[in-house]
Every structure is written in structure tokens, then in C-alpha cells.
Amino acid sequence: MTAMGFVEEELAQMWAELLPARTEVPLDADWHALGGRTPALDLLADRIDDGLGVRVAPGELAVATTLAGMAKLVRDAMAARTAATRGAAPPAPAPAPAAARAERPVLSFAQQRLWFMQQIDPDTTLYNVPTVLRMRGALDRDRLGRALGALVARHEVLRTTYEAPSGIPHQVVAEPARTGAEFDLPYTDLTGPSDLSGPSDLSGPSGLSGPSGLSDGADSTAGPTAGPTAGPTPGPTAGPAADPRAEAARLAAEEGRWVFDLAAAPAFRARLLRVAECEHHLVVTFHHIAIDGWSVEIFFRELGLLYGDGASVPQVPALHYADYAAWQREWLQGSTLDALTDHWRAVLGENPQALAVPTDHPRPRRRSFRGAVVTRTLGAELTARIRRFGRAERVTLNMTLLAGFQALLAGWSGSDDITVGTPVSGRTRPELQDLVGCLINMVPVRVRLDGDPDFRALLARTRTALIEASAHQDLPFDKLVEVLVSRRSRDFLPVFRVMFSFLKEQAEPVFPGLDHCSLDLTGPQDTAKYDLSLYAQESGAGVALTLEYDTDLFGPDTPAELLAAYEQALHDAITLPDGPVLDLVAVRFRGSGSDGSERTTHLDR
Template sequence: MSELSQRIAGLSPEKLKLLTQKLNQKKGNLLSKTQIKPQSRESNTFPLSFAQQRLWFLDQLEPGNPAFNICQFMQLTGLLNVVALEKSFQEVVKRHEILRTTFTIIDGQPFQVINPTAVFQLKLLNLQKLSLDEREVEVLRLANEEAQQPFNLAKDCLVRVTLLQLSQTEHALFLSMHHIVSDGWSIGILIQEITTLYKAFSQGYPSPLPELPIQYADFAVWQRQWLQGEEMMTQLEYWKQQLGNRLTVLKMPSDRPRPTVQSYNGDSQFFVLEKAITEKLKTLYQREGITLFMTILAAFKILLHWYTKQEDIVVGTDIANRNQLETKGLIGFFVNQLVLRTNLSDNPSFKDLLKQVRQTTLDAYVHQDLPFDKLVEVLNPKRNLSQTPLFQVKLVLENTQNHTFDFLGLKITPINLIKQAVQFDLLLELTEFEQGLFGLWEYNTDMYETTTITQISANFQLLLKAVATQPEASLNELKKIIDEADKQQRLSQKQACNSAIQRSLKNIKNIKRQVNDIS
């Protein structure tokens, strides 16, 4: 998950200085003026954060929904110290109270309960007796099974780790956490700490990690106290003005009607945007004094406008929401969702659209501290069990500095699975690599066919290429590019369909001729 400073890394020094001044003026330099203090541990029961509260309610509606499982699967090659590995995970669970937390109801309200004596155990499975082919099949089967395995928020330890022994020098590691106790940033923290602890414990040293200044429960208490005063009113006033009661639902055309109750059935598709286009986009956003995220967001809005014919386009995104120094090293559910609204009327050029998107995004960053769940509560949009509130399509640009396990020279190979449970109608997640931009589309399979997502992906890549080379082009000119590509694609599909029909008819004639010959 990208922190604010990472999101705006592409700004020029002059623009960055102006942004910093703006943030300090509007937020009063939050990092220096707020301090989260440890709460008394006379009781082990604490309120939920706003983000946790919404996820808890969703779990009550559909208990154990695997859409909220966060998973990391990998293969380890080399000599593994299993005792040191288990001890490392035990130490992390001991350090972070949130990993020893369950959720209960007291007087009709949800609370988090910290178990002071929870014991973590690494689950071990031995697959050495299987053949190489059988092992590969079984690893994938177990990984998919683990990804879909539900968590019971009231009873379960909300972090699971399974180690499969494939041979003396081959293991597979499955790590699963429920989103209510974790987020993308948290995974990075966990990986860093496990790596540090494993190195120490393997060599007989004690834990070198310093004591944590606070725990997640302290943050939850602080958040509720802090958002009762003037700061919440300032933040809320901006979002009420930006979104208000006029928010329109994005009406993306789908292959099937939206289910009456939101389903989480999903699939995913990958693509890689070639490096040459990525470099041209980089040149563009640096020249315009914006970021890669803003550039992609503007193009994404054009794509959605082309499909929906709507001018008022609303998209969600994620922000790390760790603006307090005390939260930087904590595992927990901190990530916040921002609602980014853009008006595409009057046929703007792409460069003009970039200016609007830039301003909207910066303003959203300034007001990023209001929990999305509190915003939904206050705006109180018309409830619809068939879709997520405020937005149904999401765009995320991941941090390029991915954390990786480093177990004293062991080779680590990720095990990639197709996601089968999704939270939104459509989500595009992008990561920047040396080879270019790596994209992942997650989509609801009750609404979209695979071929539809393939075409959406192709149109978006074409659009990115167009804006990278023709930033002065107007919205209508860019839409014509997609029109022509879509027309050619449909023509190609029609020709392929006609060819298939002709082949089928020919086969039928041949079969009839053979039947007549036999007769």
C-alpha cells in the first residue's frame, strides 16, 4: 500500500513544496501535534476502529466471507529451520495484540477482545511421499482451499500459517490473515519482522526488535476520541460538499443483471503495459507536475465514461492512513478508502482533465483522515444490498518497493492464485516494475464474462498509449480511438464466429454425406 509521500513522489521540488505547505496549513502538521497514548490494560476489551466496525457488520451479514482474506503463498527452496520459523511467528503474534484479538458483542455493540495468553502454532503437512506431479497438484489445491477457508471472528486466531514439506530442501508456506486485523502495509511489516526474527533465532540470538510504543487497540480508542471534535467536522464538511446527496451510481454495462444481493464471486486477469508506453507516461506526468497515479486515474475515468456515457464519474482508491508516527510499525487494519469524483463535461483535453484530477486528488489527500465508514454513516446513501456504497469501481496503484522474505539465503518463489472472491464490481490494481506496468483486473463473475474484461483491458491499454503520445487530444478524440478499436474487435469476433459456423456447417454436410454413403 502506498503512503502519501510515495503517492506524490513524482512531483517536482517546487510542486512538492507547495503541496507540503498546503497539507501543513490545512492539517496543522498532524504528525507533530497528535500523539496516540497507550490505554490501561485493566480490561482486555476495547472498541473497534471505524474500519473494523464496518467489516464486522459485513461479516455478520455473510459470516466467513473469503473476500476479506489476505493471503501470501510462496515456495521456499533451501535448508529451512522450521523451529526458528515457528518461533518467529510466535514472537510476532506476541508483539502485536491485534493478532491475538477476537470480536464479541456486549450490550448489542461489537468489541475487540485481546487474548493475553494466545498460543500460536505452525500447521505442518508432510507431502514428501507424493510424486513430483502429485505434489504440484496438491500444493495448488491446498493453496486454493486455504484462500477460501473462512475465519470465525469470535473464536479463531485471525492469522493462519501452514507449512508444507515437499522434500528436505523444498517447502511451501501459506500465510492467511483476516482483513479486520491486517492490510497491505501490515503484510510488509509482518514480512520484515519475520525475516529479522528468523535470522536471529536461527543463530541462537534473542529478538532484536524494539518494544512497540502502542497497540492497535490504542489507535482505535484514539481515533474515536479524535474524530469527535473540530477536526472531524472540518474533514466531514469537505466530503459533504464534494459528494453530498447528488452522488450518481456508475452504470457500467454488464453481461448479466446485477444480483439482488451483492455477490463476491470473482475472477482476475493480468496484463503488462509495455515499458515504452510506461516511459512515455512517466515523461508526461513529470512534465505536468503530477503523479503516475493521477495520470492513470484520468485515463481510467475516460474509459469508464466511454462505457457508461456518464459525465459524473466516481472511483474509489486506497490510502495507507498511517499519518501518526506511532502507527508506522503496527500490524492492523488502517487502510482508508477515498472517493474521487470527476466531471467530464464540455469535452476537455486530456491535459485539462489532468488538472482537474490533480486538484481533486490532492484535496482528497488533505482530507484523507475521515474514515470511509464514518463517511458512509453520515452521508447515509440509499441502501442497496446489491452493491457497495458510494462507489463500485476501484483503482489502486501499489507501492513498487515490495517486501520479500529473506530466510538466510533461501530462494523464495511466489505461488500465484486466481482470486475467486472479490469485493467490487471491478477493480484495477497496478504495480510499476522495471518491465513496465503490471495490471490486475478483479471482477465479479456474476456480472461479467471473461471476454468482456479482456476487451475492457485492451481498450484501457490502447487509451494509455493514446494519452501518452497525444496528451493534447480532446475527450471526444480519445473516445473515437476506443470506438474504432472496439469496432475492429467486434468485427474480428464476428468474422471468427462466422468462420466457426461455416466450419460447423461443412462438418455437418460431411457427416450427412458419410451417412448417405453408408445407407
């Protein structure tokens, strides 16, 4: 998921074109701090009017001053426009802490879905979010433990469990630990004999021994010992591992397969591994019910600040996830809910059909969620050309890459009606920017290729579809399905089976006193939530492509060939943007066997 929404991406590109330095524009960028002049805000207002279809006064932009603040003005204007044309409800009220929290705080819509899926398959690890922070330098373990303790105290969702005594789940938020308390961080030294004096293994899946989060003093090298099945448990390390980094990777993978008991302990756990004299790996595994990609960035950014002197850490947030969940439930009803569902009904129709692409194997009756990935990199030269073409067409890199993928899917499937799912942050208000929790939502992006469009026309259609999807992203996907799809099957994905996600290059966490830190979010590569999921992440001057595929449907050759065809399709589309896009050779992808023969494929409708 991109760290910016579609509106923010559009604004960032407009800023870059108008600012004297033409620099990268982060979400917290300040117009004046980057050299933006007040008269240029007139031009920015005109571009917003032209590109996003709403009018925001230059004076309001001057007061907002930051990219996030201006994005809020644009979103409010878009909501007001929708309300005026469709009789919709006004923009959402600002979320705020509840004056008196309910005795049993409700789950958000996203949490409810994730909780329900975990009940259906209690042993699933499909919704785990594994991360590894690699740290080089003289690490102070005590400081790290205190930083983790302070972070858990800051964010309620990190110390929340989910109980359902009457079948209806609710949040149970533990009290924070006392100031200065250490997080119970298990430690394994893979370079030498066990260190039995350090903090022990977890008393539960979260690393919290009850509400306080304090250590209980067990064996420091023990692996997971609580909760449901979690794979093999390593014993004490009597000596150095033959290959500490390989052993660290094995242990990280094992942690990533932890099965969370959401009623027994909070939905995250951590473990520290020493792999060299001045090199450690902090393995943190979350359940998606407590986190999303945006929140992972907040987690490690704040952990680095707390590891330092803590002076620059923002004050403890007044708004917590339980407050957000209550606000979401209260707001998304009545005329607001009706307006959102009316929009998506107009876009998708009743009982929208998911795109069917040819598969190598027949679709099984039940999904196993087994998957694999193939990777490829768009080189610096091609990426630079795609960026230049996009700027000329007034679209973002995200939009150009998605349009190329839609063209390829159309040529491959033989359909001119392409719906792809894409994640959105769900953080449409400033109050939600620094909230840790699961706010992410999936939105369908439907684009038709009827009329034999050229690539410029397809790009314009994609741009409009993405902006409209962003403006109406507040309807939880499950609600959309509930309203529009009359019959659902657990074995088949409604509305879309292909996903596209664009990700900005992530900034590495900074820990004062350490030489270098890098965050690995790769995780296990043996699962698949959709038939195909294409991740495109900015990487230096290029774009790293990862295609996750369902191994029940595809062998390894088809996804690899599909990525190669995608790269060629992008090249051809920006080289020949005025001819029918479906006439491009690369777009007419068919796939072939390893001997060059055409593959036998299966198509379900």
C-alpha cells in the first residue's frame, strides 16, 4: 500500500511541478518550507480544479500549508461535491476520543472481518504480518526493552485482546505498564553460549505477561511456549550456530508462522536475535487485526525515537483505535452508508463478476491459500521514461503502472471490463495519520476498454477511476459485498480476484547510536490471498515488481512470463501511446510452456 492516498499522490506531483527545487514531496511536507511561493498557490488551485474536479481557494491552501492539510481540503471539497450532486451526507465528522467508552468496545469493520476469518480457521497464519528489523552497531538491549514497553503503553491496540463470551466480539484493552517498565523481550545469541540472564521468552503471544507487560524471568533462549500450534520450538543454544544468519532467518520464519489466540494475548510478539558481535535482528510479528502497512511504519519510527532520548516523540495520542472503531460504527450508517453504497452500486452494478483470467489448472472447490512469488525489476531507464510520460499526461506513477497492468489483463483475459482491487489507507482525516491499527481497506477499480482506446485514453480512465475510488474509500469492502453481491461463497473471491498495490520506497528506521537499520517486510512467500497480486515498489531509480500467485491455479512459468510481458507492455504503451492499446503485441499475452508451445488453460466464468 502506498503511504499516500491517491489524492495525496496527485497533490504531491502538482507540488513537484510548481516548487522551484522539484523535489520529492512527503506527506508532512510544508509548502513554504520547500520554497513554495504564495502567488503559486493560485496555479495550484487551478490545477486542483482541472485535475481533481473541485475548487479550493488559494487562501485556504495557504492556511493549510502542508500536503496532508491540503489533501484534507480537497477531500472535503470532493465530499461536498458528491453531496450536492447526489444528495449524500456531509463529510465525516472529526473522530475524537469517546467521553465515556462502552463497557465492551466494538471492533471496527476490518477487525470484525479478520476476527471472523480467524474463528473459521483458528490455525491460519494468513493474516500474520511478519517483520524483521536488522540493526548494526552497539545495541543497548535494556534501552530497546524500555522503548518497546513505552511503545506498547502509547498505543492501546498493542495491548488489546478480543473476547466473545456471547458470540459477539469486543475489545479488551489492558492497562498500560508503569513508566520505564521493560517489555518482555526474549533474546537468543546465535554466536555463542546462551545468555541466561536476559529477559525471557514471551508469557503469551504478545510478549506481555499480563496487563503490565513485565518480564517473568524464564529461559532467555526458549522459543515460543504459549498459544496454539506454532511449529518447532528451538531449545537452548549451547554454542554458536554454524550459520547465524541462516539460523536467524529460520527462526524469523518460525515466528512468522505463530498462530495467534486473539482472546488470550495481544496481537503482536517480538524476539531479539544476535547474529554477530554488533548485529542483531528484532523479529516482530503482528496479527493484521492490530496493524496495517502504514502502522508498521509508525511502529518502527516511534520505536527508534523512544530508543533515543524520546524528546522528539509526539505526545501520547488522545485518539486510540477503540475510539476510531466506535466513531466508524456511529458514522457509517443511515444516509452516509446509503450514499456510499449508491456510489458503488452505480460503479459496479448488482452482482459484479470478478475478472476471470486463464489459469494453468482448474479452480479447486475450496481454496488452500497456497502461493508463491516471482520477481522482476523495471530498470532505471524505463522507469524514468514512464515517469516523464506520466508527468506529461498529468498522472502519477501509480496510475501509469496500473493502467499498463489493466491493459495486459484485458489482452490476456479477452475481456474489455477490468476490475482490479487495490488497497487504500483509510486515513482520510488528519486525526488518523498517526493512529496505530488496521485502517486499510480494499477498493475495486473498474475500467472499461470498450471503444478500442489508445493508452492515453486508458490512462485517463484509470486516473478517473482511482480518484473516484479514493473519494469513496470509506465503505468497508465487506459492506460493499454484503450490499451488492447476493450470494457469496467462501471458496471464491467476490468482485475481484486480481490485486494491484503500489508502494513508495520506505525510509529506513533510525535508532540513535546504531550504525545502520533496515526493515524487512517480505515475510513468508508461500501464501496467496488472491489469484494474482502485483506489488510495484519504488526502489532507487527503478521499480521492484513482485507477483504473488495462487499455486493451485498457476505453475511458476505463467507468472514469470506475465511479468516479462508486463514490462514489455509498459515499454510499448509509452512508446506508441496513440494506437489501440489492445493491438500491442505484449498486451496480447497468452503464455506458453517451457518448450514454447501454447499452454492448455482453464477459464471459469
